[in-house]
Amino acid sequence: MKVLVINCGSSSLKFQLINSEDESVLAKGLCERIGSEGSRLVYSTHKIDKKELDKDLKDHTDAVQMVIDTLTDKEIGVIESLKDVDAVGHRIVHGGENFSKSVVIDDEVIKAIEACNDLAPLHNPANLIGIKACEKLMPHTKMVAVFDTAFHQTMPEKAYMYGIPYEYYDEYKVRRYGFHGTSHSFVSERAAEMIGKPLSETKTIVCHLGNGASITAVKNGKSVDTSMGLTPLEGIIMGTRSGSIDPAIISFLANKENISVNEVMDILNKKSGVLGMSGISSDFRDITKAMEEGNERAKMTMDAYCYSVAKYIGSYITAMNGVDVIAFTAGVGENNPYIRKEVCSYFKYLGVEIDDEANSQRTEDAVISTDKSKVKVLLVATNEELKIARETLALI
Ligand code: AMP
Numbered sequence: 001m002k003v004l005v006i007n008c009g010s011s012s013l014k015f016q017l018i019n020s021e022d023e024s025v026l027a028k029g030l031c032e033r034i035g036s037e038g039s040r041l042v043y044s045t046h047k048i049d050k051k052e053l054d055k056d057l058k059d060h061t062d063a064v065q066m067v068i069d070t071l072t073d074k075e076i077g078v079i080e081s082l083k084d085v086d087a088v089g090h091r092i093v094h095g096g097e098n099f100s101k102s103v104v105i106d107d108e109v110i111k112a113i114e115a116c117n118d119l120a121p122l123h124n125p126a127n128l129i130g131i132k133a134c135e136k137l138m139p140h141t142k143m144v145a146v147f148d149t150a151f152h153q154t155m156p157e158k159a160y161m162y163g164i165p166y167e168y169y170d171e172y173k174v175r176r177y178g179f180h181g182t183s184h185s186f187v188s189e190r191a192a193e194m195i196g197k198p199l200s201e202t203k204t205i206v207c208h209l210g211n212g213a214s215i216t217a218v219k220n221g222k223s224v225d226t227s228m229g230l231t232p233l234e235g236i237i238m239g240t241r242s243g244s245i246d247p248a249i250i251s252f253l254a255n256k257e258n259i260s261v262n263e264v265m266d267i268l269n270k271k272s273g274v275l276g277m278s279g280i281s282s283d284f285r286d287i288t289k290a291m292e293e294g295n296e297r298a299k300m301t302m303d304a305y306c307y308s309v310a311k312y313i314g315s316y317i318t319a320m321n322g323v324d325v326i327a328f329t330a331g332v333g334e335n336n337p338y339i340r341k342e343v344c345s346y347f348k349y350l351g352v353e354i355d356d357e358a359n360s361q362r363t364e365d366a367v368i369s370t371d372k373s374k375v376k377v378l379l380v381a382t383n384e385e386l387k388i389a390r391e392t393l394a395l396i
Pocket of ligand 1: 330
């Protein structure tokens with residue numbers, strides 16, 4: 001069977017066509033600048049390296065049409081017709097409290113996703129546009145919604161309630177939701193497999209360290225706490241996001257700089273994190289390089305970043321009353337040995353010991369702790385698209 005995985009952003013559409021028999025990627029691509037000048041599809045298949053195809057894409061329906069046309073193209077396509085796509089899996093950012101697992105999409109589901117738009121105003125409307133575009137162009141193909149928040153719906157109240165008046169939860173559902181659920185779920189399953197223990201008996205801390213980053217405590221296969229909150233702004237220091245700060249900083253800065261709350265929020269989302277701290281870049285490759293060249297602010301940034309990751313790990317060890325595995329994943333987690341080692345250095349007291357040779361290599365998935373280490377430390381390549389394809393197939 002073949003599953004088309006779609007991830008719609010406000011002006012982009014990412015896709016992968018996955019062959020479920022061997023879980024290989026037949027084709028993948030990214031439609032960029034949808035609705036603006038210079039829109040294009042960057043496309044590759046198991047046979048063709050990256051191809052840039054310029055085309056005027058005025059909306060997401062145009063983008064889905066282009067994806068279908070390209071996938072079925074005689075020269076560069078990988079399927080004969082649309083009939084070869086057995087199902088579509090959509091990544092949906094926010095499912096609120098309505099969705100604790102993936103679901104087959106129908107009119108009721110679309111309404112329930114719409115009801116969560118307030119909670120993710122930048123993402124959910126774009127995700128819905130993707131669903132509607134696919135519905136229009138492939139009305140007979142089954143579609144499944146896979147939510148970033150669903151995996152975290154197992155968190156207990158004590159982990160998801162904020163210390164603010166209860167009426168805001170009652171009225172507006174203000175609570176911790178958490179994100180990157182597809183990745184945390186995929187990586188925790190893979191980690192259990194790698195250490196040869198049943199998931200149902202494993203205490204895992206997944207560090208999804210990308211541009212956006214979150215850490216999750218996964219106890220016996222269930223998320224029991226996670227660092228992102230109502231929105232993806234909470235938690236550790238990220239590429240451009242501040243992570244958790246004293247909430248009073250918002251009004252303090254608004255008053256000092258004579259700017260609105262929304263402007264402060266924009267700064268916290270787009271100009272903060274390691275970008276704002278270092279003044280160099282949001283890309284950890286640039287920060288690492290600057291630090292190695294002796295730049296002191298880069299070193300301070302890196303120290304603060306690793307410390308913030310370590311503090312969350314420490315608190316989740318407490319939350320689970322122990323830990324079997326710490327797993328690093330996503331762009332930074334998979335590619336930055338310095339950060340992995342530095343973060344783990346805070347857990348020497350627990351008997352965590354990194355194997356420098358294993359840590360410095362970049363293999364697909366690897367155990368990077370020594371045989372003696374009391375806690376296994378892993379590097380796991382996340383694969384959100386594959387997880388979405390698996391969930392989609394399971395439901396159809
Ligand atoms: P993500 O959001 O998961 O795509 O992660 C983006 C971050 O991963 C960027 O800040 C990069 O610095 C980091 N990253 C991606 N690839 C590499 C690499 N090959 N080496 C080091 N860092 C990388």
